[in-house]
Amino acid sequence: xxxxxxxxxxxxxxxxxxxxxxxxxxxSQPSLSHSIKSLERDLDAQLFHRTPxxxxxxxAGEVFTESARRIVREMxxxxxxxxxxxxxxxGRLDVISQPGMLLEPFARHIGWFRTRYxxxxxxxxxxxxxxxxxxxxxxxxxxxxxxxxxxGVDKELVSEQVAEHDFVAILPPGVPAPSILTMDRLLxxxxxxxxxxxxxxxxxxxxxxxxxxxxxxxxxxxxxxxxLYLAVAGAGVAVLPRPFAVxxxxxxxxxxxxxxxxxxxxxxxxxMAPLSPAAVAMRALLIDPGSTPPGGTP
Numbered sequence: 173x174x175x176x177x178x179x180x181x182x183x184x185x186x187x188x189x190x191x192x193x194x195x196x197x198x199x200s201q202p203s204l205s206h207s208i209k210s211l212e213r214d215l216d217a218q219l220f221h222r223t224p225x226x227x228x229x230x231x232a233g234e235v236f237t238e239s240a241r242r243i244v245r246e247m248x249x250x251x252x253x254x255x256x257x258x259x260x261x262x263g264r265l266d267v268i269s270q271p272g273m274l275l276e277p278f279a280r281h282i283g284w285f286r287t288r289y290x291x292x293x294x295x296x297x298x299x300x301x302x303x304x305x306x307x308x309x310x311x312x313x314x315x316x317x318x319x320x321x322x323x324g325v326d327k328e329l330v331s332e333q334v335a336e337h338d339f340v341a342i343l344p345p346g347v348p349a350p351s352i353l354t355m356d357r358l359l360x361x362x363x364x365x366x367x368x369x370x371x372x373x374x375x376x377x378x379x380x381x382x383x384x385x386x387x388x389x390x391x392x393x394x395x396x397x398x399x400l401y402l403a404v405a406g407a408g409v410a411v412l413p414r415p416f417a418v419x420x421x422x423x424x425x426x427x428x429x430x431x432x433x434x435x436x437x438x439x440x441x442x443x444m445a446p447l448s449p450a451a452v453a454m455r456a457l458l459i460d461p462g463s464t465p466p467g468g469t470p
Contacts, residue, residue, distance in 0.1 A: 175247055177211040178240045180204055181219060185237055189226030241312035249315075249448040262291035265450040266314040268305045269298060270371075271396035273318040273438050276415035277335045281457050292450045300394060301369055302439075309441055315451045317441040320371065328443060334458045335438040337413035339372065341428045342420045344406040349426035355379045358430065362408040364399045365389035372411045375434060 183193035184204070194201040212219055219233035229237065252263040269278060274296065282294060297313075299305035302320035309317045310328055322331045341358060343349050350357075359380055365373045373389070380387035390408045393399045396416065403410035404423045413436060417427050440458050447455065 173211060173214045175244065177207050177214075178243050180207045181211060181233075181236070182240050182244065184208065184220065184227055185229065185233075185240075190222075191226075238311045243312075245312040245315065246445065249446060252448045252450065262289075263448060263450055264293045264295055265316070265448070265454060266295050266297070267316045267318070267454075268308045268314045269296065269318040270300070270302060270305055270320065271298060272337070272413040272416040273335075274298075276337065276413075277438065277458060278318055281454070285454060285457060289450065289453065300366070301371075306441055309443055312443075315442060315448060316454060318438055319441060321437055321439050322441065329441055330444060331439045331441050332455075332459060333437050334440045337415060337436045337438060339375070339411055339430055339434040339436065340414050340417050341430060342400065342403040342410040342412060342417050343426040343428060344403055344409070345424035345426075346406075347426070349428050351428070352431045353428045354431045356383060358409070358411070359383070359385060359387060362390040363387075364391045364393060364402050364408040364410045366394060366396065366399070367392055371436060376411065 180193070180197070180199070183197045184190055187193040187196050190201055190204055190208075194204045197204075199207075208219065215232070215236065217232040217236075218230050219236060220227040221230055248263060267278070285292070286294070297308065299308065299317070299319065303323075305317040305319035306322065306326075306329060308314045318334075321333070322329060341353050341361075359376065363376065365376060367373060368377075377387050391399075391402055393402065396412060399410040400412060400416065400420050402408065404420055404425050410417075410420075411430075414427070421427055440455060442451065442455070
């Protein structure tokens with residue numbers, strides 16, 4: 173089995189078929205087909221059902237997908253670790269983040285990281301839930317995740333808290349803003365929230381259940397930034413982490429603290445396996461922001 177074959181397999185999975193994958197990775201379709209046939213011979217299993225509409229994974233292909241992502245990830249880690257011996261930190265750092273956590277604590281560190289390691293390309297992905305983010309790490313699709321805490325003990329993943337966010341309410345411009353909003357008063361308002369399973373929606377639903385009330389948002393959005401702009405436009409009240417919500421102030425909205433306070437821990441999650449040098453450097457920065465050199469600006 174060759175790395176090239178594994179990468180070709182993942183290209184077909186990610187692009188939905190041989191034709192799209194060949195175009196995306198700049199190889200001819202016959203060469204791609206030959207590579208996959210060789211891989212299937214090595215594995216003694218058929219990985220794809222070839223259909224007129226594209227390629228569909230066989231059960232064997234579905235099982236191999238997660239292993240393939242780990243193979244590519246670990247080979248990349250090995251390559252960059254060898255390069256590190258010669259003082260070269262290069263390659264790519266793949267990170268996934270829940271909405272809002274990209275702004276704090278990750279975004280403020282990227283400038284320093286890019287200055288120190290200009291040969292590293294940072295690639296960001298977004299996850300709607302902590303479960304999605306953690307699964308992306310577990311599968312090898314990304315190396316680091318910024319997300320909520322692990323649910324219980326996980327033998328494959330490590331979780332380290334790096335920040336904590338307060339939730340606040342964003343009131344539309346012109347709406348009288350109290351100094352603080354109790355949860356019962358908040359539930360009386362027209363609220364913009366994400367779908368069931370997102371942090372704020374579940375938090376508000378649990379609070380409503382505690383008060384023996386029903387809760388349903390007036391607007392349901394998947395993109396947290398949409399909730400911010402909808403609140404500014406007067407569609408309702410959004411509840412967001414403070415680092416994300418402060419952008420609404422510049423647009424005329426009011427930010428109000430909640431009573432009692434509700435907080436969200438931001439965790440850095442990665443696999444138990446050795447990290448690439450780029451991930452090691454980013455982890456060190458997130459865990460110990462004071463680790464930047466004199467004059468550095470995390």
